[in-house]
Amino acid sequence: xxxxxxxxxxxxxxxxxxxxxxxxxxxxxxxxxxxxxxxxxxxxxxxxxxxxxxxxxxxxxxxxxxxxxxxxxxxxxxxxxxxxxxxxxxxxxxxxxxxxxxxxxxxxxxxxxxxxxxxxxxxxxxxxxxxxxxxxxxxxxxxxxxxxxxxxxxxxxxxxxxxxxxxxxxxxxxxxxxxxxxxxxxxxxxx
Amino acid sequence: xxxxxxxxxxxxxxxxxxxxxxxxxxxxxxxxxxxxxxxxxxxxxxxxxxxxxxxxxxxxxxxxxxxxxxxxxxxxxxxxxxxxxxxxxxxxxxxxxxxxxxxxxxxxxxxxxxxxxxxxxxxxxxxxxxxxxxxxxxxxxxxxxxxxxxxxxxxxxxxxxxxxxxxxxxxxxxxxxxxxxxxxxxxxxxx
DNA sequence: CTTTGTTGACCAAACGTTCAGTCAAAAAAT
DNA sequence: ATTTTTTGACTGAACGTTTGGTCAACAAAG
Numbered sequence: 001x002x003x004x005x006x007x008x009x010x011x012x013x014x015x016x017x018x019x020x021x022x023x024x025x026x027x028x029x030x031x032x033x034x035x036x037x038x039x040x041x042x043x044x045x046x047x048x049x050x051x052x053x054x055x056x057x058x059x060x061x062x063x064x065x066x067x068x069x070x071x072x073x074x075x076x077x078x079x080x081x082x083x084x085x086x087x088x089x090x091x092x093x094x095x096x097x098x099x100x101x102x103x104x105x106x107x108x109x110x111x112x113x114x115x116x117x118x119x120x121x122x123x124x125x126x127x128x129x130x131x132x133x134x135x136x137x138x139x140x141x142x143x144x145x146x147x148x149x150x151x152x153x154x155x156x157x158x159x160x161x162x163x164x165x166x167x168x169x170x171x172x173x174x175x176x177x178x179x180x181x182x183x184x185x186x187x188x189x190x191x
Numbered sequence: 192x193x194x195x196x197x198x199x200x201x202x203x204x205x206x207x208x209x210x211x212x213x214x215x216x217x218x219x220x221x222x223x224x225x226x227x228x229x230x231x232x233x234x235x236x237x238x239x240x241x242x243x244x245x246x247x248x249x250x251x252x253x254x255x256x257x258x259x260x261x262x263x264x265x266x267x268x269x270x271x272x273x274x275x276x277x278x279x280x281x282x283x284x285x286x287x288x289x290x291x292x293x294x295x296x297x298x299x300x301x302x303x304x305x306x307x308x309x310x311x312x313x314x315x316x317x318x319x320x321x322x323x324x325x326x327x328x329x330x331x332x333x334x335x336x337x338x339x340x341x342x343x344x345x346x347x348x349x350x351x352x353x354x355x356x357x358x359x360x361x362x363x364x365x366x367x368x369x370x371x372x373x374x375x376x377x378x379x380x381x382x
Numbered sequence: 383c384t385t386t387g388t389t390g391a392c393c394a395a396a397c398g399t400t401c402a403g404t405c406a407a408a409a410a411a412t
Numbered sequence: 413a414t415t416t417t418t419t420g421a422c423t424g425a426a427c428g429t430t431t432g433g434t435c436a437a438c439a440a441a442g
Contacts, residue, residue, distance in 0.1 A: 114308045
């Protein structure tokens, strides 16, 4: 019936979409959303400008998908079980994994931070980000509640802010930034 | 010799430049550098596009001046005397002033953060920012050295990261963000 | 008149987006 | 085997806008 099987076409499409996403992530993270043109992305992925519009309705939808799958990936890598309470050990492990992510997955971090900053992009995804991060936030709050601190929610907010701040400064300062030492201080003070 | 005294002209020029800076700051902070057009700025300031180029060589120079005078203003408002050692009291006061700045001067913060993020803009001012922040960083490091912690420099970096992270999250979350409570935790843990 | 602030029409370049048309590959027909 | 037909991924020229930046001309004021 058809010249190629649907599975073959699907495979080709997934490959191309992935290739476009890889290029777009790299460029958005290192040049910024507005500063990256659709042509830049297509060139980097080795395809024509038109093909990008076969796979994504527009530039906005592309960045939206990038951010959401990015955060989901990071949350997945963090490998936390939100259904049960955090222990000292799992909490420490979570912090350590997060610091590894900052170093190893810095492009995702750059994109995520630039989203928090650039209001044009924020509008597109703020609700989704909030929903994805909610369980994480709840778990951390629960941990501090258990610990009996005065203001568990503020602690959770603060920890999130620290991750954001360390990430942004690491991006800015580069390899010389003392990630290890800072991680140790945080574990000492906040576990 | 001149139809108006040089002082009069200078006053007019300073007024216009200031007006353009106010508009540019507002728009850069809330729309982003790339997303804000020169026309946007001129309209907001109530002047023509051409006049902007009478006062600033180009868009880059405008944002550069904004960022540098902005950080200098914040550092000035922080009112720290770097020539002498920080005490528990002055250190606490510094943290409190910084938190006030986050709330009261959020446009400067947004711009500063977006600079750290957007590589196009970063290149323009990274050296200057580094130089302006250096004394602050040294003083904080000295404080922790005096305190006898294991890694004073890492503490200074961490405190800087916390300011950045709290600032960015406050911008993102808005008025509901528990700035006060977080400030108290920081003072409790880091003074 | 001279000087200086100010304007807005103007420009080339770059932008996101569209779409008529091309092409290799596979199925169907011969 | 060979030819024909059908498919959908893929291209790139073209479109309408918008951009950062220029400049000749004008306004205002001594």
